[in-house]
Amino acid sequence: MPIKLPSDLPAFSVLRNEGVMVMGEAEAMRQDIRPLKIGLLNLMPMKIQTENQFARLIGAGPIQIDLRLIRMSEHQTRNTAVSHMEAFYRPFRDVRNEKFDGLIITGAPIEHLDFDQVSYWDELREVMDWTQTNVHATFGVCWGGMAMINHFHGVPKHLLGSKLFGCYRHRNLDPTSPLLRGFSDDCVIPVSRWTEMRQEDIDRAPGLTTLLESEEAGPALVADPSHRATYIFNHFEYDDDTLKQEYDRDVAAGIPVTVPGNYYPDDNPLMPPLNRWRSHAHLLYGNWINEIYQSVPYDASEIGC
Numbered sequence: 626m627p628i629k630l631p632s633d634l635p636a637f638s639v640l641r642n643e644g645v646m647v648m649g650e651a652e653a654m655r656q657d658i659r660p661l662k663i664g665l666l667n668l669m670p671m672k673i674q675t676e677n678q679f680a681r682l683i684g685a686g687p688i689q690i691d692l693r694l695i696r697m698s699e700h701q702t703r704n705t706a707v708s709h710m711e712a713f714y715r716p717f718r719d720v721r722n723e724k725f726d727g728l729i730i731t732g733a734p735i736e737h738l739d740f741d742q743v744s745y746w747d748e749l750r751e752v753m754d755w756t757q758t759n760v761h762a763t764f765g766v767c768w769g770g771m772a773m774i775n776h777f778h779g780v781p782k783h784l785l786g787s788k789l790f791g792c793y794r795h796r797n798l799d800p801t802s803p804l805l806r807g808f809s810d811d812c813v814i815p816v817s818r819w820t821e822m823r824q825e826d827i828d829r830a831p832g833l834t835t836l837l838e839s840e841e842a843g844p845a846l847v848a849d850p851s852h853r854a855t856y857i858f859n860h861f862e863y864d865d866d867t868l869k870q871e872y873d874r875d876v877a878a879g880i881p882v883t884v885p886g887n888y889y890p891d892d893n894p895l896m897p898p899l900n901r902w903r904s905h906a907h908l909l910y911g912n913w914i915n916e917i918y919q920s921v922p923y924d925a926s927e928i929g930c
Contacts, residue, residue, distance in 0.1 A: 629660060629689060629691045630680065630692060631712075633712070635673050635676070635709075636673070636676045636677045636680045636681075640677070640681055640684060659923065659925075660690060660691040661688055661690050661727060661917060661918060662691045662725050662726050662727075663693070663725065663726060663727040663728070663729065664692075664694075664727070664728040664729070664760070665679055665680075665692060665694055665731070666695045666697075666717070666728060666729065666730045666731065666752065666769075667694060667695070667696065667731050668697070668732065668733035668769060669732060669734075670702060670704040670734060671704055671705070672704070672705040673705065673709065674864075674867075675862075677864075678864060678867075679731075679862055680692055681862075682861075682906055682907060682910035682911075683729075683914055685907055685911065686911045686914055688914055688915070690914070693715070693725070694713050694714045694715070695715055695716075695720060696710065696714045696716055696717070697717060697745040697748055698716040698717050698748060699744075699745065700744060700745045717751075721755060722759075723759065724759050724760075724925045724929065725759060725760045725761070725928070726760075726762070726921050726925070727760065727761060727762045727763070727764070727913070727914070728760045728762075728763045728764070729763075729765075729766060729769075730752070730763065730765045730769035730770075730772070730773065731766050732768040732769055733768045733769070734768075735768065736768055736771075736784075736820045737784070737819060740772060740775055740782075749772060750776055753772070753776045756852075756853075757929065759928065759929050760853075760928070761853060761921045761928045761929070762854070762855070762916065763852070763855070764854070764856075764857070765854065766857055766862070767818060767857070767858055767859065767860060768818075770847070770855075770856030770857050770858050771820065771822060771858060773849075773854060773856055774822065774827070774830075774833075774856050777849065777852050778833065780827055780829075780830055781826060782820045782821065783821050783822075783823060784820055785818075785819055785820060785821055787883075788817070788818070788819050789816050789817070789818055789819075789821070789841075789842055790816065790817050790868070790871075790872075790882070790883060790885045790886065791816060791868070792813050792814065792868075792886065792887045792888045792901065792902065793813065793839045793841050793842040793859075793887065794811050794812070794813055794839060794887075795812055795813070795814050795837040795838060795839040795842070795845050796811050796837065796838055796839070797810050797811060797837060798835055798836055798838060799834065802834075802836050802848065803915075803916050804846070804848065804855065804909060804912050804916070805836055805908075805912070806908070807908045807912070808905060808908060809905075812902065812905040813887070813901040814859040814860065814861055814902055814905075815860045815861070815863040815868055815902060816842050816859045816860065817868060817871060817885075818859075821842075821843050822843065822844055822847075822858055823843065827844055832851045833848070834848045834850075835847050836848055842859065843858075845857060845858055845859045861905065861906035861909055861910070862906060868885045868888050869885075869888075869894075872884065
């Protein structure tokens with residue numbers, strides 16, 4: 626089944642050109658099924674790029690997805706056109722009375738700030754509490770995952786001495802987990818962050834299970850069944866060239882930066898980077914969507930009850 630997107634959203638043509646099944650409102654209305662309503666709370670500055678990345682992953686499976694784009698109510702982005710935001714995004718205050726089958730909370734480039742220093746922290750805490758009554762399953766990504774695990778369990782984030790930047794091999798700690806169905810014993814995940822979550826802190830919080838971890842990058846994927854939540858601190862959703870774009874921006878700006886590790890062939894930034902995470906990215910998000918489909922009430926009004 627395809628993912629339902631507004632036909633004038635940039636992701637519609639991008640994904641269709643890639644061979645991803647997409648449909649507009651008219652085609653969706655002809656199908657007598659209930660699509661999964663998935664919200665994307667997009668906190669990243671490059672909104673359109675992030676929309677494409679997540680739509681590509683959640684729209685690749687056999688289940689029809691109705692993707693809804695959400696923003697923080699008062700925070701205004703400076704990197705995406707106002708016309709795009711007004712056309713495709715709804716502020717959280719306008720969706721708070723709705724029910725969602727799933728919600729993805731993205732990362733945000735604000736790691737250096739304490740959580741309570743973030744301008745929209747109070748509203749984001751409201752969003753996270755709202756997921757417990759209005760969302761069947763939530764996926765927190767990078768800073769979004771760190772914010773959720775801190776909010777629900779008090780797990781702190783720690784500043785790193787230098788940026789963790791590159792593609793790191795992660796071990797599969799629980800091959801029986803439904804989220805890791807089809808995963809091999811290890812996998813590569815892109816990482817780009819200045820902070821970390823530590824396993825000893827996670828271990829002190831009851832009910833959390835680490836599913837993927839790396840010797841270099843630490844815990845990566847954590848299941849939180851009591852809150853119907855999953856947290857990932859790294860970036861399976863990244864495009865082939867996302868780390869390259871970040872590296873090139875820093876080099877052009879004169880910012881000291883290391884070449885992202887294990888990304889370019891022979892660590893040579895003059896060579897095209899290799900995508901070694903695409904298959905596992907589709908597996909993870911496909912498994913997450915499938916788990917929602919298998920467990921969510923057909924009557925959306927019963928979500929959170």
